[in-house]
Amino acid sequence: MTRPSPGPIAPRTMLRKIWDSHRVAVRDGGEALLYVDRHYAHEGSFHAFDILKLQGRSVRRPDLTLCIADHYVPTVSRDAADASPEIANMVEQLSENARRENLPLLAMGDAGQGIVHVVGPELGMTQPGLVIVCGDSHTSTHGAFGALAFGIGASEVAHVLATQTIWQAPPKVMRVSVDGTLGAGVTAKDVILSIIASIGADGASGHVLEYAGSAIRSLSMDGRMTVCNMSIEAGGRAGMIAPDDTTINYLRGRPYVPTGADWEAAEADWRSLASDADASFDREARLDAGTIAPSVTWGNSPEDAVPVTASVPDPSSLDDEGASAAMAATLEYMGLEAGTRLVDVPIDRAFIGSCTNARLDDLRAAAEIAKGRRAVVPAVVVPGSTAIKAAAEAEGLDRIFEEAGFEWRHSGCSMCVGINGDTAAAGERVASTTNRNFRGRQGKGSRTHLMGPAMAAAAAVTGRITDVRQLVPAPAGQRD
């Protein structure tokens, strides 16, 4: 063990409380066997099913896994014929695996389908205090509810399917406090991009992040999910926010959330999860909310985030030769000149979607900018789930987007990772609400600039990276 186990009165962090209540066994070196309350699977989990088959094993608790088709589904329609045979096969393979193992499935075409990290919370399957895993690194999203949620690889998915448990080394906890008031036009995306820029893409390596402070508290659940979602981009194993009234109000009445006496018990349990006042953290970082600006990335790592008012950095300003050469190579890949103001950088496409930024709050923020304006580059909106799509349509957001020349699609991962065929062409520059600006992430040779949903909509209507604060309000006479 790396630290002594606390006695009953020792103050504990939220992570420690969840850890203690899920620890089934401990072995030499301190790794703990944690019970897994929820496992979400998607098309990419097929390796794990293959491993099970190869070893002749079956799923221990089929009721605790939910399979959702999201990564490979076409978004132009719900018709497999709109996907290549290889891609359609990936979607079908998930259904086959779910049927064979008798697992609940939300297939393409189901009203409950959507991106796994959007659907779990929406159904109320994601709850405070749970251990949640999925073969996808953005599982950290679910930590917004005060759950311990993290991504795992295929071998570990097979392990979870077969045993309903997972071995984990005790992580350290890093608390990031964001206090103060967020300025106009500053969103949850800007908060997390600023955190990543300040601590680095491996700044939270080996740690679970706990986000705290008044600016975090003031965020809606949609915003909190955006923050926790990108914990992995800071190297964090998971991200967490303590449950409070916002959390409880979000969960009440959702399909998998208890009712009656069970609800009372659940609520009491959830409210007891927050880190104790005098709990100690392995590391602390602070950010003043007032200093956070609408942000955008210039490079190929999420740590390359800067205020939209900044310019492309200059490799010659770096002392380290290797770092300078790496930055020069990044600028070459991105097609950017040092010193160019970011707001002068033209874009070729805008993408509003992904488990980072495709919930109802995000779509509303983007629609507010799109309203009464016109996209001058191809712009696509892909709702985070089929239910969000329906809710947005009930508010008329689809019409706002379509009148502004944005494409309104079906739900899925789409251009976040491009494996369903929705990609940008080589050399194309994308204003994107996603989480990764890696080389080729949105298609071979694609150039991604990460930003929030209103910023991506603003870029779509101006054709260049834009400070969203310059666009609000919409032109007079075009608002209703």
Add this chain to the structure above:
Amino acid sequence: MDAFTTLTSLAVPLRMANVDTDQLIPARFLKQPRSWGYDTALFHDLRRDEAGVLRDDFVLNAPHWQDARILVADRNFGCGSSREGAVYALFDAGFRCVIAPSFGDIFYSNSTKNGLLPVKLDRDEVSRIWRTAETDPNGLLTVDLERQHVRLGDGLTFGFEIDPFRKHCLLNGLDDIALTLEHEAAIAAHEVTLADAKPWLAK
């Protein structure tokens, strides 16, 4: 999985930080079953220019390194997506060990489950290995898991840490699932307590 005990090999110096799993294997190659082999997908787009021709300036393309089984990279190697295909690609291309100052947590874990040893060394030590590999390209590096050290040709030795159980599994080529099932009674007991405390979770 394959056991890892000791390995002596050329070490490829890859002076790149934040090598993400999308670089290790672009997402479009993830559809194939493992049995097809993942070797040709490794670093697919970094190795090739726009026309698909292998680039001269990417270190792994040099014929000299074709038989190397150790990769030495900069910080945050394997960050990003949880795709185990990144490990399959390295393994199928012959690599058995990656040395870096830090790793993406999920990549690190995936490696240990597939017989690929991830070794964390200080950046100064990594730099030293790079310099040696660049000045003496025929120099061999030895990685000894039992002793938990890396030894350069001149005898210089750097120790590394690894969880004792991960080490045991790697040394003996053991898979987790069967070992975990030895805890079956404890898992079942936890389920009974949980069903009592939070009955709604099983609905």
